[in-house]
Amino acid sequence: MELYTQLVVNGITNGAVYGLLAAGFVLVYRASRALNFAQAGMGALGAYVLFDVMKGTGGGTGRYLAGFGLGVAVAALLGLATERLAIRPLRRAPALAPLIATVGVLLLLQTLIILRWGGDLRSIPNPLPKRPWRIGRLVGFHSVVVNQSAVLILVVMVVLVSLLALVVTRTRWGLTIRSISDNPDAAAGLGVPVGRVSGQAWALGAGVGAVASLLAASTAILNPYTLFLLQIKALVVGVFAGLKDLRLCLVGGPLLGVVESLAGSRIFGHQVAGLSDSVGFFALVAVLLLRAGTITETLGDTRAS
Amino acid sequence: MRASAPTGARALRTFGPWVAVAVAVGAYPFLVSPYWALIGSFVVVYAIVALSLTVLTGWAGAVSLSQAAFVGLGAFTAAELTSRGTNFVLWIPVAMLLSVPASVAMGAVALRLPGLYFAVVTLAFGVVAQYMLFIPLENHGTTQVARPRWGAVDFGNERYFFLLCALAAALAFGATLRIGRGKTGRALLTVRTSRTAAEALAVDSVRYRTLAFVVSGCLASGAGVLLGTLIQSSRSNQFTLFASIQYLAVTFIGGIGSVLGAVLAGALQVLPTELIRPFVEGRDSDVLRQFAPLLQASLLLVVVVLRPDGLLGLLRSLGVRAGLLQPRPPREVAYAAPSGRARRDIGFTLPDWDIPAGALAAAVGRAPSAEVPDRAAAGAPPALEAKEVSVHYGAVVALDAVSLSVQPGELVAIIGPNGAGKTTLFNCCSGFQAPGSGTVALRGIDVTCLPAHRRAAAGLGRSFQTPRLVDGMSVFENLLVGFHPRVVHGLPGEVAGFSYVLEEEQEFRRRVAALLDAVGLSAIGGLAAGDLPSGLRKVVEVLRALVPVPDVLLLDEPSAGLDPRETRWLGRLVQTVNGELGVTVALIEHDMSLVMGISDYVYVLDFGRLLTAGAPAEVRSDPTVIAAYLGKEALPV
Numbered sequence: 001m002e003l004y005t006q007l008v009v010n011g012i013t014n015g016a017v018y019g020l021l022a023a024g025f026v027l028v029y030r031a032s033r034a035l036n037f038a039q040a041g042m043g044a045l046g047a048y049v050l051f052d053v054m055k056g057t058g059g060g061t062g063r064y065l066a067g068f069g070l071g072v073a074v075a076a077l078l079g080l081a082t083e084r085l086a087i088r089p090l091r092r093a094p095a096l097a098p099l100i101a102t103v104g105v106l107l108l109l110q111t112l113i114i115l116r117w118g119g120d121l122r123s124i125p126n127p128l129p130k131r132p133w134r135i136g137r138l139v140g141f142h143s144v145v146v147n148q149s150a151v152l153i154l155v156v157m158v159v160l161v162s163l164l165a166l167v168v169t170r171t172r173w174g175l176t177i178r179s180i181s182d183n184p185d186a187a188a189g190l191g192v193p194v195g196r197v198s199g200q201a202w203a204l205g206a207g208v209g210a211v212a213s214l215l216a217a218s219t220a221i222l223n224p225y226t227l228f229l230l231q232i233k234a235l236v237v238g239v240f241a242g243l244k245d246l247r248l249c250l251v252g253g254p255l256l257g258v259v260e261s262l263a264g265s266r267i268f269g270h271q272v273a274g275l276s277d278s279v280g281f282f283a284l285v286a287v288l289l290l291r292a293g294t295i296t297e298t299l300g301d302t303r304a305s
Numbered sequence: 306m307r308a309s310a311p312t313g314a315r316a317l318r319t320f321g322p323w324v325a326v327a328v329a330v331g332a333y334p335f336l337v338s339p340y341w342a343l344i345g346s347f348v349v350v351y352a353i354v355a356l357s358l359t360v361l362t363g364w365a366g367a368v369s370l371s372q373a374a375f376v377g378l379g380a381f382t383a384a385e386l387t388s389r390g391t392n393f394v395l396w397i398p399v400a401m402l403l404s405v406p407a408s409v410a411m412g413a414v415a416l417r418l419p420g421l422y423f424a425v426v427t428l429a430f431g432v433v434a435q436y437m438l439f440i441p442l443e444n445h446g447t448t449q450v451a452r453p454r455w456g457a458v459d460f461g462n463e464r465y466f467f468l469l470c471a472l473a474a475a476l477a478f479g480a481t482l483r484i485g486r487g488k489t490g491r492a493l494l495t496v497r498t499s500r501t502a503a504e505a506l507a508v509d510s511v512r513y514r515t516l517a518f519v520v521s522g523c524l525a526s527g528a529g530v531l532l533g534t535l536i537q538s539s540r541s542n543q544f545t546l547f548a549s550i551q552y553l554a555v556t557f558i559g560g561i562g563s564v565l566g567a568v569l570a571g572a573l574q575v576l577p578t579e580l581i582r583p584f585v586e587g588r589d590s591d592v593l594r595q596f597a598p599l600l601q602a603s604l605l606l607v608v609v610v611l612r613p614d615g616l617l618g619l620l621r622s623l624g625v626r627a628g629l630l631q632p633r634p635p636r637e638v639a640y641a642a643p644s645g646r647a648r649r650d651i652g653f654t655l656p657d658w659d660i661p662a663g664a665l666a667a668a669v670g671r672a673p674s675a676e677v678p679d680r681a682a683a684g685a686p687p688a689l690e691a692k693e694v695s696v697h698y699g700a701v702v703a704l705d706a707v708s709l710s711v712q713p714g715e716l717v718a719i720i721g722p723n724g725a726g727k728t729t730l731f732n733c734c735s736g737f738q739a740p741g742s743g744t745v746a747l748r749g750i751d752v753t754c755l756p757a758h759r760r761a762a763a764g765l766g767r768s769f770q771t772p773r774l775v776d777g778m779s780v781f782e783n784l785l786v787g788f789h790p791r792v793v794h795g796l797p798g799e800v801a802g803f804s805y806v807l808e809e810e811q812e813f814r815r816r817v818a819a820l821l822d823a824v825g826l827s828a829i830g831g832l833a834a835g836d837l838p839s840g841l842r843k844v845v846e847v848l849r850a851l852v853p854v855p856d857v858l859l860l861d862e863p864s865a866g867l868d869p870r871e872t873r874w875l876g877r878l879v880q881t882v883n884g885e886l887g888v889t890v891a892l893i894e895h896d897m898s899l900v901m902g903i904s905d906y907v908y909v910l911d912f913g914r915l916l917t918a919g920a921p922a923e924v925r926s927d928p929t930v931i932a933a934y935l936g937k938e939a940l941p942v
Contacts, residue, residue, distance in 0.1 A: 035424075093613075099421060100605070101606060104606045107550045111598045111599045114594075228546065236429070239422065278436050282429075289418075
């Protein structure tokens, strides 16, 4: 029982990153009906900028915060530039053209990162608290621990995603996003600066994604590949949220974390090779097929008129 | 049947280029060093990988981010069969067989999801293949692949191995080229444009898309076997998401959807690294390894935004400008922004109707029917009958127990204000909508449970309010799709290129040419459908629906968007089709002069109910009809 409690706790904290990354996808999708597959590359580049700032130092707080801000800003600028150069010109193109474009940006960023920093494992010196908390003591499970930095990430995630959800549902800017998401042409006709708002959403989405990437890279290791895998899993959470509901990202991230954590254990009596990394995708296919009806109704060419 | 035996000169023109290519490819490995023979093998193998994406993404319209998983499946099959000592001849067939279930599963998922979600699912598929198949296999030690040896021929020799790869590529490209040019390719492009339109033309969209997935999976896994054998190992880190993206990038740069573009893609995958190798050797291996993806990613962005037809399209348009090539429709390009193709004046307007009696019937190969059986004398079951059909959307009643009966040879009009349920009724009849209750029968046979394409194959034609033509295909090819339900041959015959397949194709091409000639539209046959003005698009759509001479033809607002002259032309066409070809016609129409002028019987719908029905003259003077159209105040008191 203690073991499973620990697995669930691990899952929730691991999943926090997924939730935050997913919020970035959802925001961008709502403002431009494109999935930012390059978000992974943008976050990774931001993480390497942070690495450059921190490398060789002892991980001072002031320096870390400045580097963190710089990394997130770089990612946000990349989001803005991608929207302006590759997404906006394709506004009238079929839905799959922006997809190809973001995939191209992803490949470009990945290549640039390897050229500049190589493919080796790095670690970012950081001032994040590293002591474990024995939270299990409260209920008598003495071995259940949680890392302080993991709790910090969870808090950041809950605060940021809730803030984003509030911005989208309560502010004037959020209203323009929702109007674009419902009908971009009608929104444009009513004087919503569709291009500008979608550019802002791309910057914000890439920035939020970068916060998650930088935190994940700081607490674990940094290499060009692991961050991409995180992003793909976050995409699963984004789809779970219907690419629409930010609040579902809040739940979906930790949920996927828990499922993965349990699937990676000896829960079936023995370990299944690769199941932990794959289980989210089985869930994805199941979720999509169950929701297929509603998805096709809004997007597909099914009407015969 | 060929018109005449090919003369020497014609044979040279037809086969000469192919022979030249074959000789050049065959001689290549013996003219260069073994290293460049090896590079040549890589180009050829990656060209097959690109070909698999041409079929999947270019023709079936599904963007896959996990094509590397299929290639990996082939490579790991090669490794596994090496360790079992299986004969090389079996490797490719085994890998292809193994790929089929995965392809069918992917196809099934793709059919139920919009493209963007499908791309996410392919990501998932790639990761699962990586973590649950490739990495465990690798940990198990299945990584070595042995080059085969047949008697005296040792494929460890790069020169011989290149010939083997080239032979495989020739087979793959030959088969794909035939599939693309024939019935299957046209059907796929139609499905990609609009599944609805395809189903209305009797194309089984599920079957064809699944077929495309299977063909693509077989090509990719077959190429995977060659790739594994080429580098004599298979490793999980070769078949990651980034490999998939790279394949997709080069295929797009080469020219997605074009078979020749796939050859360029193979070169683009391999040659950039080789070209800069002399300049960076020994200095920085990261630069060497990352140069190709850097170039590919940058070019991909340029291509997607500026030049959707890729490098091949660029070369082709340069060739056209230099006068070396004829301009032709951009058949497969689908990722262009519509505004990118400016509507230009095609210099053609629909002529007045001066088609001699019998000409249309002669063109479609039908003797003009002597007489139209009249309504009272009908002993036969109705050509089309809808009984008590109801459709509800939540609390909204779209159709409320509407019945409709069209006798063979009749021309029936359905009129009513917007939102009356006319199109919904058509959708129920043609199988695009399942009625909540009620039945639909064709010639007395209940078809309520048949899918749309089966009804179309059974002789129910249909046109749509907004034309759904394949913009990149020529008008001629769009009309050829109309013959789909009449074409007998299937994919195997098409790939093998049997003579009966070629003859059948020629026969239908002749018939389309005759039809275009008869209606005076030969001049636009070669134009891309996307270049036509809206009136002509509508005309071509109606022609496409009547090409197979259906028993019953449903026309949804054929005159919408036409000018008065075009409307008259279309009215004459519908009359001729009904009178001369004996096709039973039901049309939804708002143009009252057209309705009253040509129809035998008129149904009036309003708010989902049948208001009245009768001969045009009766309906015109019916007070309830006038009230429905013009309001109660308009009634003469």
